[in-house]
Amino acid sequence: MPYPDDLLVEGERVVLHTHPHGKMLAGPVLVLLLVVAVCGFLAAVVREQTWAPVAWIALAAVGTALVVRLTLLPVIRWRTTHFVVTTRRVLVREGVLSRTGIDIPMSRINSVQFRHTVLERVLGCGTLVIESASDEPLEFTDVPRVEKVHALLYQEVADDT
Template sequence: MAYPDDLLVEGEEVVIHRHPHWKMLVLPVLAFLVTIGLAVYAAALIRNLSWAGYGWIGLAVVATVIIVWLTVTPLVRWRTTHFVLTTHRVLVREGVLSRQGLDIPVSRINSVQFRHTIVERLLGCGTLVIESASDEPLEFDDVPGVEKVYAMLYNEVADSDVSD
């Protein structure tokens, strides 16, 4: 899904648009599977009891609350988090009901670094560190294809320095 063009300034183009790495969804999927498994097991245990109908309704309500809390919420959070590199800036947008964003003009970036552990290398993600005119470097975790993003961002910074 492309980043909305109406949020870009004139002459600005999206170079790369990423959501956090899919590894953030492993625990929510496991929580979903465990919740369903436990709910089915509990439903089988109470099926012959006189109050089984009420028990199944209670199980369904509890399982739904747990699934929404541990699976749907992280999935929506993942889907609504954007890391966007354009020809003019780096944008980070997060949130569903309350949104927060960060824009770093490419011309203000002093240095770009990346790091990843052996597991992150195998998964193809890592941490991108951007030092700008601000006091502390900004770290963006779980960036998929971090080396490619790093190279593209470095090229944009170099192009910005040449055009200045």
């Protein structure tokens, strides 16, 4: 059973399943390009030296460590972050090895708001604010198509009452 279907109870169905907006991957991709460019340049600079093979191995090790830490891990974090709206609740799950999650029943949601900057409007994302009956408002950043998600969530809350 695919995720998040294995989290559903009887009679519940997924209305929306999304990951954070791809804009959060812009930095990691730029880091990848920068690391490759710098390592390639430095490898070319030392190619005439007698110790070039050692330098290339060191460059490869440092470059790989930087790419793993600054590119691969954020991509994995993005891919394993789920924002799910079902007919009964809102679920958010994050993490690979240690997971965190929150479930908000539709019946507990008091209000749903969204906001986005000019850049976020151009990119088609924003922040979704859900106010529930017992907690302080929860903010979910980088939600793709935030206005549609807001309208969908509002509809589900209205249908639940």
